[in-house]
Amino acid sequence: MEVVTRFAPSPTGYLHIGGARTAIFNYLFAKKHNGKYLVRIEDTDQKRSTSEAVKAIHDGLNWLKINTNEKIVYQSSRLNSHTKIAYELLDKGCAYKCYLSNDELQDLRIKSRENGIPIKSPWRNKSVNKPDKEFVIRLKMPSEGTTVINDIVQGEISVQNEILDDMVILRSDKTPTYMLSSVVDDYEMAVTHIIRGDDHLNNAFRQIQIIKYMNWKEPYYAHIPLIHGTDGSKLSKRHGATNVFEYHKMGYTSDAMFSYLLQLGWSSSNEDNYEYSKAVELFTLEKINKSPSKFDIKKLNNINSKFLNNMDVNEVYDLICKSFNLNLENTQKNRLKGLLPELLKRVNVYTEIRDDIEWIVNESFICTDNDHQKILNANLTILNEISLLLDSCSWTKDNINSTLKNYIINKNLKFKEIGYPLRLALTGKINSPDLVSVIYELGCTIVTNRLNYQY
């Protein structure tokens, strides 16, 4: 049997972190078993669905490199199939027409809440036809016995059938509800494993009745716990960005995000970080934890910085250029690339090096801060002398290093005493990569210019 999974977001916003993780699990499980991973856009709620949201979801999936190769299924294009099944269930006697008005429904709802029994429409056992009246089609839930689901993540769970309500499968405007559409689509797309958030666990017990009535093969279920914020409540905006694509804009790499999301609620012993092929190799649904985990940006930062420092310089360079809209000449490009490994050691996200671009890229950069200029003025002799020495030094890191070292020995200075003004003159900053690298990558001309500048 070929494994088929699907990720089924509704296009009402961006790709949420939780959704992204669900997609990752679906993606990995399918890849692991050489199966198919499908994406279905659940856009049956025309009022809330937008094309911008569809695009946002694709952006998110593409960024994480977990979009499907298969054709995207739009649920709205399949409504006829769903409706057909609703009437089939009606014909079989597994569903019924319900003529309850909104007011009547409201009353029933209040009563059902009071006595803890789900809504049972009075039309359940009447097979009347009122051709001129609006109706909805409700599924006739079994009223006795128990339904058991063997969930791969949650284990064996059973509920009493009497607590299942006769859910609406076809609205009065003849459109199918999610409860119907989702089941029919999963069946017709031949989905074998339904991997989704555990907010759907309760739905599973109701949806599975349709499958039973239709004599379809039951899929495997894996209901994964939701991601929570640091305070234990459902992840929301006040915990930080919940849109995965925001993390792209913030300067996280997709590989780091992928690895972090994967580790949130799943682990295979002995590994810290997972790149794609490793993840595919090791992934199993059984190792997903049952308890919800909390989103921790600090861990993501750590993972991102590790990925950043192991990435190819050209790749990071491209990300940075895109992010900052840079279009550099070759000499500028080489300086930036040369210093990139050093700069990346200092940051969690690559956007943090924004402040360093100027002194690296701009040939005529000079330190403009007033207080810093005072310090530079006080050290002009040192700067000029070092400039002179560097000017006549053959340009290797070793030579630059010994030039500086010899200078402080001759002048009986501590490195700190030349390091501070040198750093300010060259970078305009108090903190920077080590001076030898800075001097080497900037090159002799720029260095001597900056060291001889009259403030």
Next chain:
RNA sequence: GGUCCCUUCGUCUAAUGGUUAGGACACCGCCCUUUCACGGCGGCAAUACGAGUUCGAAUCUCGUAGGGAUCACCA
């Protein structure tokens, strides 16, 4: 409120009835050092609580507490 689920360091997790309860992140300290970092070494820190079963419980059972999900003609 009904139903279902969950609970190991602050966080992510490991430990299939026998471990000194392990690792990672964060935090703290020391070393390295040219600032900030990186790196190296070390430290702090957990089985929610209470019973029971057992020679032995984080692990099995029950209860309690806390947390979460859900209860639409939304998905």
